Amino acid sequence: MDIKPRTALGTIGGNSLRDRHAPSGKGGVTKTAFAVPAQITRVKTDAFTTRPPSQLTTSTTTSALPTHNRQPTPAHKPTPPQQEDEFPEPEVMDMDVGQIALALSNKLVIEDIDESDRDNPQLCAEYVKEIYAYMRELEIKYQVDPAYLSTQSQINSKMRAILIDWLIQVHLRFTLLQETLYLTVSIIDRYLQVEPCDKSDLQLVGVTAMLIASKYEEMYAPQVDDFVFITDRTYSSDRIRSMERHMLNALDYSFGNPLCLHFLRRYSRAGNAGPEMHTMAKFLLELSLTDYHCLRFLPSQLAATALYISCKICSDGEWTPTLHHYSTYSESQLLPCAGRLTWLVSHMATSKQQAVRKKYSSSKFLKVATNSGLHSRPIRELAAADSTS
Amino acid sequence: MTSQRYERVEKIGEGTYGTVFKAKDRETGDIVALKIVRLDEDDEGVPSAALREICISEGIETSEHCQVTVRLLDVLHRSLRLTMVFEYCDQDLKKYFDSLASVISQKTVQSFYYQLLRGLAYCHRHNIFHRDLKPQNILISKKGELKLADFGLARAFGIPVRIYSAEVVTLWYRPPEVLMGAQVYTTSIDIWSAGCIFAEMANSGRPLFPGSDVDEQLKRIFKLVGTPTDRTWPNIVRLPEYKEFPPYPPAPFSAVVPPLSPTGIDLLRRHLVSYPKGRITAEDAMRHEYFSDLDDPIARPSN
Numbered sequence: 001m002d003i004k005p006r007t008a009l010g011t012i013g014g015n016s017l018r019d020r021h022a023p024s025g026k027g028g029v030t031k032t033a034f035a036v037p038a039q040i041t042r043v044k045t046d047a048f049t050t051r052p053p054s055q056l057t058t059s060t061t062t063s064a065l066p067t068h069n070r071q072p073t074p075a076h077k078p079t080p081p082q083q084e085d086e087f088p089e090p091e092v093m094d095m096d097v098g099q100i101a102l103a104l105s106n107k108l109v110i111e112d113i114d115e116s117d118r119d120n121p122q123l124c125a126e127y128v129k130e131i132y133a134y135m136r137e138l139e140i141k142y143q144v145d146p147a148y149l150s151t152q153s154q155i156n157s158k159m160r161a162i163l164i165d166w167l168i169q170v171h172l173r174f175t176l177l178q179e180t181l182y183l184t185v186s187i188i189d190r191y192l193q194v195e196p197c198d199k200s201d202l203q204l205v206g207v208t209a210m211l212i213a214s215k216y217e218e219m220y221a222p223q224v225d226d227f228v229f230i231t232d233r234t235y236s237s238d239r240i241r242s243m244e245r246h247m248l249n250a251l252d253y254s255f256g257n258p259l260c261l262h263f264l265r266r267y268s269r270a271g272n273a274g275p276e277m278h279t280m281a282k283f284l285l286e287l288s289l290t291d292y293h294c295l296r297f298l299p300s301q302l303a304a305t306a307l308y309i310s311c312k313i314c315s316d317g318e319w320t321p322t323l324h325h326y327s328t329y330s331e332s333q334l335l336p337c338a339g340r341l342t343w344l345v346s347h348m349a350t351s352k353q354q355a356v357r358k359k360y361s362s363s364k365f366l367k368v369a370t371n372s373g374l375h376s377r378p379i380r381e382l383a384a385a386d387s388t389s
Numbered sequence: 390m391t392s393q394r395y396e397r398v399e400k401i402g403e404g405t406y407g408t409v410f411k412a413k414d415r416e417t418g419d420i421v422a423l424k425i426v427r428l429d430e431d432d433e434g435v436p437s438a439a440l441r442e443i444c445i446s447e448g449i450e451t452s453e454h455c456q457v458t459v460r461l462l463d464v465l466h467r468s469l470r471l472t473m474v475f476e477y478c479d480q481d482l483k484k485y486f487d488s489l490a491s492v493i494s495q496k497t498v499q500s501f502y503y504q505l506l507r508g509l510a511y512c513h514r515h516n517i518f519h520r521d522l523k524p525q526n527i528l529i530s531k532k533g534e535l536k537l538a539d540f541g542l543a544r545a546f547g548i549p550v551r552i553y554s555a556e557v558v559t560l561w562y563r564p565p566e567v568l569m570g571a572q573v574y575t576t577s578i579d580i581w582s583a584g585c586i587f588a589e590m591a592n593s594g595r596p597l598f599p600g601s602d603v604d605e606q607l608k609r610i611f612k613l614v615g616t617p618t619d620r621t622w623p624n625i626v627r628l629p630e631y632k633e634f635p636p637y638p639p640a641p642f643s644a645v646v647p648p649l650s651p652t653g654i655d656l657l658r659r660h661l662v663s664y665p666k667g668r669i670t671a672e673d674a675m676r677h678e679y680f681s682d683l684d685d686p687i688a689r690p691s692n
Contacts, residue, residue, distance in 0.1 A: 127576070127670075131516045215437035216444065224433055241434040245466050248435060253443040253464065 111322050113270050132266060135258035136328075139299050142186070142257035146296035148193040155197055157292035163188070163206045164290045165353035170207075170230050172359055174222050176214060178282070182259040183213035185289050187251065195250050201243075204235045208243040216255045260285050263303035263327075270326035271307055273314075280310040280368045283360040287344050290353045293388045297337045304329045305337040309345075309382070313373035339386035345374050346383040395423055395474065402525075406438045406541055411477060421462060424473040438541040439471055445517055445540045446473075457508035459528055459538040478528035478536060482586070485529055486594025493593040495648060500685035502587050503675065504535040507688075509583060510671035512537070513576040522582035523559045524589065533687050558582060560606055561596050565617070565663045568607050570629030577668040584660025584668075591649040591657075607634060614661050615639035622664040652679040 114128050149157055164185055171181045187209035191197075197205055207227040214221035224237045235243075264285065268278045284306040288294040294302065304327040311317050319331040348357050348369075360369035373379070398411040398420070407426040414421050426439050446461035463474035480488070482501075505527060512519060519526075521542040528536045542558075558567055564581030566574055588597040598613075600606030611617070616637045617625055625631060642654045649657065656679040659669040669677075 127514055127516070127672075130514045134515060211434070212440070215435070215440050221433075221437060241428075242468075244434045245468075248440070249464075249466060252447065253440065254447055255440075255444050256448045 113322065113326065128266075132263075135262060136300060138256070139258045142190070142254075143298060144189045144193045144295055146293075148189070148295075149292065152192060152196060154199040155192060155202055159199070159202055160188075160192075160292055161290040161353050163202055165355045166203075167206050167210060168286065168289065168355040168359065170210065172355075173230075174214075174226070176210075176222070177217050178261055179259060180210070180213045180217045181286075182261055182289070183217060183255060183257075184210040186257060186259065187212055187247065187255065189295065190251055191247050195246075203231060204239060204243050205247070207231055207235070208240055208247055211240065211244060212247060212255065258299055260288075260299035260303040260306075263300040264307060267304055267307045267323065267327050271311060271320070271323050273307065273310070276366055276368065277307070277310045277314040279360075279366045280314055280371065281306040283356065283365065283368045284309055284341050284345070286356045286360070287348065288341060290356070291340070291344055293340055294337075297340070300327065301329060301334070301337050302341075303327075305334045305341055308334050309338055309341055309379065312378050312382075313371060313376070317378065335382070335385065336387070338382045340388055342379050342383035343386035343388065345379060395421065395472075397423065406436050407471075407473075414474075420477045422459075422475040422477045424475060426471040426473075428469050428471060435466075435471060439473070442540045443473060446475075449512070449515065449517070456534070457504070457511050457537060458540070459536045475538070478530050478538075480529045481538075482524035482527040482529060482535075482590075483594075486524065486589075489593055492648065493590065495591065495650065495653075496685070498587075498590045498649075498653075499680065499683055500533070500688040501529075501535050501590055503680055503683055503685075503688040505537075505583060505586065506671045506675045508535070508537040509579055510675060513579070513671055518576050519579050519582075521558055522579055522586060523562050524586060524594075527586070533685075560600055560603070561585065561598055563606065564665065565607060565610055566628065566665050568603050568610075569625075569631050571665075572629070574665065576670070577665045580660055580668045580671065580674075581665075583671070583674075584657055587653075587657055587660065588646045588649075591646050591653065593648075597645070603630075604632070607632070610661075610663070611637045613640050613642070613645060614663055617663040625664075650679070652677070652681075655679070 149155060149160065167184060168181065171184070184206075188205060191205060191209065207230065211221070211224065211227055224240050227240055228235065228237050261282075264278075264281055267273075268281065271277070273281070281303070285302060288297075288302055288306075297305070304323075307323070307327075308319055308331070311319065319334070324330055344351075351357075357369045359365060361367055394415055395412040396415055398413055400408060401411050401422070402409045407424045410423045410425065412421050412423045413419070426436060428434065443461065443464055446458065449458050459478065460476040461473060462476060465472040465474070486493075509519070509522075517540075519537060519540065519542070521539060522537075526537065526539040528538045530536065558564070558578060562582035562585045564574075564578050567578060585597045589595060598606060598609045600609050611634050615621075616634045618636075619625060642658055643649075643651075646654065646657060656669075656674060656677045659674070659677075662668045
């Protein structure tokens, strides 16, 4: 079954009435049914700026905010400063520059990247090794079958890509945490692996996954009505709540699976990555989200590979012994995944999914998507080796 | 009412977000605890606290045989009601204190506190902080095993630990940084609460810092451990709700917790450090000299 993307968009939206009334051939259908409503940003910004700062820290509940409003209510949450989403604080990162320099001058030395963190409890140095070892166990336990879509009769990898591309835009508009996005996609895949899903319910699965991920990760999750609004009222709040129940049970309430972002933070530290290199790696990881073929790689592997490629673009490209040690991946072990990620890079201009590229072309994300290094020879060579496509 | 399977016996409390009942499992005859959350027709679906509690409880369960937390047996999700079925424990630490006829034996304190630390170390190793440790959330089984319960405020943390809600931990057990509005905190917040509970155990259930509001709470704390300065706590003035307090000097701990041995006092002192980075970890606390003569087979099954 090979559905043209726009048809799939309309169908995924489940808004058949709108489909019929929309002017044909203008792309208006897809925009209406699937675009993120523009005013949500404005409302949100207003709500945020008019909120006195004192309330930002003392507000404990979102339920005091009106939910009956017919307008979107993305005043749902005072957006906290998202420092965790971003790179570790500069002073934290600079602490071991001396040590790293030492390690680089002697390639045989594997540096203890936690040594200097003993007095920084935010980095939990005393538990960090055990926690990461535990995460490596968990990621295997939670890995989905990379061919799971073959069990779905109505959903294919193109629809999955369209859905995730759209959710990336929703995530950006709701200004949610990075973790929430990765968890959303993981919930979608794990759910679709075990439950058959109609085409017309795919978007419902998507927004409900984001609702669940938000409840797990966010301090102030968006409200159910925000998701009703964002789907242009394709699904009622009742349907979202009932899908939530269904998905929670299907996944046994387990959402503690490690995300590639958790690993990237560790590896970026081991690689002494600066903000640009780290952001570039995040860009590559997000690019992998819409790609069904990337499901065969573990989150830790994707994270290591993204940093590996990012190193080549933003730095000398060397996969140091320290990086090898902390990621446990050697350069050659990363090549298959590197082939796939660079293939995605080399095709991003012509891809139907543009949300990630657009997002990372903005100055907030250091415009890494426009970095000419993405099209340099070493990257093209890696892409040429991709065996997937 | 709840279901065919569980017969409610009596209400035993109100949790942070649900009502807890003692109930009988008709299939097995076991006594269980039901935590029931009402979901209104028009609300936000499953509360995030319930979602996290179930997720964390199940995660803990599948990963270790040594039972340091209360076991979640089942989850029933009907349209307007979510029921969590937990193993039932007769007593919580609060009720245990209330039932004491005389003073607690310091051997019991040692065993209980070791078990509490073991549970906490387990959580922290699995990147979970509890965020609401207090005697009511620490349950005691018939065999004298101590188990952590009520993970409604708990959550898994990433590294680096990011900002979280400052609305955590019951006032008496809340550490100074959270009292001053810190949103960046780590496993050390549980260590502060644990220290308060340690002292409370040693004093047969007399709370260490029974403050009535945030200000009085901080005052009580600083009168014991001394008012922090920018030297003992760098950048304390930058905390969101920083307030100046009179410069109380540190008071002797032995006067506040007389039954505790000198090594116990030393261990307690390492918990109750205002500056979060100065606090001991659960793991290091378990290795402290205070436990060198621990011989309770429940606390140390391998010995």
